Amino acid sequence: xxxxxxxxxxxxxxxxxxxxxxxxxxxxxxxxxxxxxxxxxxxxxxxxxxxxxxxxxxxxxxxxxxxxxxxxxxxxxxxxxxxxxxxxxxxxxxxxxxxxxxxxxxxxxxxxxxxxxxxxxxxxxxxxxxxxxxxxxxxxxxxxxxxxxxxxxxxxxxxxxxxxxxxxxxxxxx
Numbered sequence: 001x002x003x004x005x006x007x008x009x010x011x012x013x014x015x016x017x018x019x020x021x022x023x024x025x026x027x028x029x030x031x032x033x034x035x036x037x038x039x040x041x042x043x044x045x046x047x048x049x050x051x052x053x054x055x056x057x058x059x060x061x062x063x064x065x066x067x068x069x070x071x072x073x074x075x076x077x078x079x080x081x082x083x084x085x086x087x088x089x090x091x092x093x094x095x096x097x098x099x100x101x102x103x104x105x106x107x108x109x110x111x112x113x114x115x116x117x118x119x120x121x122x123x124x125x126x127x128x129x130x131x132x133x134x135x136x137x138x139x140x141x142x143x144x145x146x147x148x149x150x151x152x153x154x155x156x157x158x159x160x161x162x163x164x165x166x167x168x169x170x171x172x173x174x
Contacts, residue, residue, distance in 0.1 A: 033087075034056065035055050035056075035060070035094065036052035036061065036094075036096040036097070036118075037054075037068075037096075037097050038050065038053070038096065038097075038098055039098070040082055040100045040109035040111065040167060041109060042100075043109060043110040043166060049111060051116070052116060065081065079099050079101060080102060081097060081098070082128060082131050083097070083125060083129075083131055083133045084097040084125070085162070085165070086123060086124045086125065086126075089123045089154040090153050090154070091126060092124075094121070098167065104129055104130045104131035105130050105169055107169075108166060109166070109167040110164070110165060111165050111166075112139060112164050113164060114163060120160050121160055122135065122155065122160065122162040123155060125148045126151040130170050131168060132167075132168055132170055132171070133147070133148045133166070133167050134147045134166045134168065136165065136174075137161050138163050138164065139164050140164060150170065
């Protein structure tokens with residue numbers, strides 16, 4: 001479920017309930033945190049990345065990711081967190097954590113076009129698993145860019161304008 005769909009479903013469900021006298025109304029300005037987890041594919045992959053799985057609480061997203069990690073540890077590949085992007089500066093608000101089938105040593109992972117509302121809401125980023133993360137203003141890894149080595153508490157002029165993202169080995173800049 002993407003963020004826009006989740007917000008619409010929550011608003012629809014809330015509108016069906018009779019509000020209590022002290023209830024806070026849900027409006028388009030109401031902020032609801034969503035924490036997503038998604039697989040990042042190697043940048044040269046011809047497959048489309050699977051849709052992210054989103055949760056209301058960070059703990060649920062972490063538990064889901066732990067389940068993936070544990071099931072993958074039994075197979076020949078290992079799952080590793082590549083990094084997380086955040087809706088707000090200083091690593092707060094909604095989050096989207098990317099995982100891959102291995103660390104960034106020798107592999108580069110990317111999204112040529114972010115979707116699900118994330119293409120206009122990233123304000124900070126952290127890389128992990130031996131990665132640095134490069135954020136691009138245009139789809140297809142174009143335009144202005146910022147490389148977080150390995151983290152950016154804020155992304156300056158790219159705030160809410162990131163359209164594509166790459167996780168690459170530490171020490172390499174895109």
